[in-house]
Amino acid sequence: MYPFREGSFAVRNGWYVAAFRNELGRDLLARTVLNQPVVLYRKEDGEAVAVGGRCPHRHFPLGKSCLTGDTIVCGYHGIAFGADGKCVDIPSQDVVPHAYKIPTYPLVEHGLWAWIWMGDADKADVALLPDLEEIGVTATGMTARPFYVQEVQGRYQLLNDNLLDLSHLAFLHASSIGTVENARAPEELVKRPGFLSCRRYIRNAEAPAVMAASGRYAGKIDRVTGMDFYLPGFHAGIGDMAYPQNHPEHAGETIVTSRVYHAVTPATPHSCIYFFAMASEDVEGMDFMFDYLRPVLEEDKFATEEIEKMLAIVGENPDELLIKTDRNAVEGRRMLQAMMDAERSAAAAPA
Numbered sequence: 592m593y594p595f596r597e598g599s600f601a602v603r604n605g606w607y608v609a610a611f612r613n614e615l616g617r618d619l620l621a622r623t624v625l626n627q628p629v630v631l632y633r634k635e636d637g638e639a640v641a642v643g644g645r646c647p648h649r650h651f652p653l654g655k656s657c658l659t660g661d662t663i664v665c666g667y668h669g670i671a672f673g674a675d676g677k678c679v680d681i682p683s684q685d686v687v688p689h690a691y692k693i694p695t696y697p698l699v700e701h702g703l704w705a706w707i708w709m710g711d712a713d714k715a716d717v718a719l720l721p722d723l724e725e726i727g728v729t730a731t732g733m734t735a736r737p738f739y740v741q742e743v744q745g746r747y748q749l750l751n752d753n754l755l756d757l758s759h760l761a762f763l764h765a766s767s768i769g770t771v772e773n774a775r776a777p778e779e780l781v782k783r784p785g786f787l788s789c790r791r792y793i794r795n796a797e798a799p800a801v802m803a804a805s806g807r808y809a810g811k812i813d814r815v816t817g818m819d820f821y822l823p824g825f826h827a828g829i830g831d832m833a834y835p836q837n838h839p840e841h842a843g844e845t846i847v848t849s850r851v852y853h854a855v856t857p858a859t860p861h862s863c864i865y866f867f868a869m870a871s872e873d874v875e876g877m878d879f880m881f882d883y884l885r886p887v888l889e890e891d892k893f894a895t896e897e898i899e900k901m902l903a904i905v906g907e908n909p910d911e912l913l914i915k916t917d918r919n920a921v922e923g924r925r926m927l928q929a930m931m932d933a934e935r936s937a938a939a940a941p942a
Contacts, residue, residue: 592860593907594748594924599931601625601747601857602823603710606720608854608866609698610705611737615639619663621654623858625709629696630654634661639700640674641707643693653693702728703737703868704854710934719785726819726827727850727870735850735870736877739885743892745899747824747863748924750855753891754818754826755920757789763894767804767887768830772796773816780919787926789919790817795835802832805879808846811835820923823930826853848872849880861899865892 592600609622610631620631621644628644630653642663644653651667658664662679664671670691671680678691697708697715702723708715723729743750753759760769772793781788793814803809815831828851834841854866867888871877902909913921 592746593902593909594752594911595928595931597908598935599928600860602927602930603934604708604714605710605823605930606699606706606708606715607824607856608704608864609641609707609856611703611740611866611868612639612700612705613703613737614740615705617658619654619656619658621652622864623862624707624864625857626859627694627709628652628654629707630663631698631705632658632663634674638674639698639705641696641698641705642672642674642676643695645693646670647691647693702726703735703852704866721821721825721827726852727829728852730870732872733848733850733870734872734874734877735852735868736881737866737868738881739865739867739888741865741867741888741892742858743863743865743895744861745863745892745895746861747855747857748927749895749898750853750863750865750891751820751824751826751923751927752920753895754828754853754855755787755789755820755923756916757791757816757818758916759894760816763890764887766800767883768799768801770797770799772814774916778916778919780922782922782926785822785926787820787822787919787923788817790815790829795837798832801883802846804883805876808834810838812846813843822923822926824855824857826855827851828853847876 615631615633622629629641630644631641633639646653646665648670651665653663656663656666661674662671669682672693673679676693676695678687681687697712699706699717701720727733728735758774760773761771776791776793779790795811798809798812813833813835817829819827830849832846834844836842850870852868856864858864
């Protein structure tokens with residue numbers, strides 16, 4: 592499906608964000624990940640777990656059931672499942688068939704997030720998770736905070752494309768965080784297995800509107816923008832701003848250092864879950880940004896959902912007239928397609 596080859600939807604063997612850690616508790620949290628219903632909760636000892644969200648009896652959603660101890664009791668017929676997925680009780684009969692069980696999934700709490708592995712459990716390597724120091728979550732002086740969770744009615748790769756081509760800031764977000772230099776400044780790319788990075792170094796240019804809105808210096812600035820993509824669905828962004836080198840009093844001094852985190856998790860072939868978080872040295876400033884950035888993220892959601900609607904009209908394989916700034920997004924697509932192709936080949940290989 593667009594923009595991948597026919598039959599390709601999403602990478603299975605990879606870590607996706609299933610929830611912010613602070614969402615997890617003793618209430619059942621239902622999510623759909625890679626077209627599978629999942630239920631997340633904390634056991635009585637505090638451990639977070641992820642199990643299948645569908646009762647195998649009549650397909651009732653276990654996320655709309657109840658938790659007794661560490662056991663999910665289906666709200667339809669009372670069939671109960673432990674955190675290991677095994678059925679422990681069927682009230683209407685004495686024998687519990689061996690076939691009565693639900694899937695379980697590796698779930699790791701790392702940084703602000705709970706990461707799920709929907710593919711082959713024996714391949715779930717925590718070393719593949721982003722390094723928290725590298726992305727700024729645990730960097731000296733930085734405070735990280737979860738902001739929003741959105742359900743987006745558009746395929747996840749549309750949001751990945753959005754985050755891999757930051758030239759859209761100059762137009763979709765022109766009234767808030769973008770300026771024309773987000774499209775005009777040269778872009779530098781770095782690629783390694785499982786990782787794709789872009790940077791734009793903007794010099795002596797007009798500050799975006801957010802600077803004045805937040806009460807900061809609003810003259811010309813030097814700015815570094817970019818995004819680090821940790822495949823298959825996590826983006827760590829950089830937004831450093833400084834006084835320009837020709838400033839008479841503060842030449843080159845930092846005005847603000849911030850990081851933003853976008854986790855894009857495939858839900859169904861035509862929908863995704865979008866997690867947004869931020870880190871900054873300015874804790875009070877993040878209170879302002881929490882309210883300020885909400886409509887900005889709504890603009891990304893709007894664009895994604897409108898493109899999804901257009902694809903429903905024109906069909907799944909429209910021609911694209913690509914331009915120079917598509918280079919990073921196209922590279923990201925190719926890398927994801929290669930991962931899906933490798934999974935398909937491995938599945939087809941003789942045992």
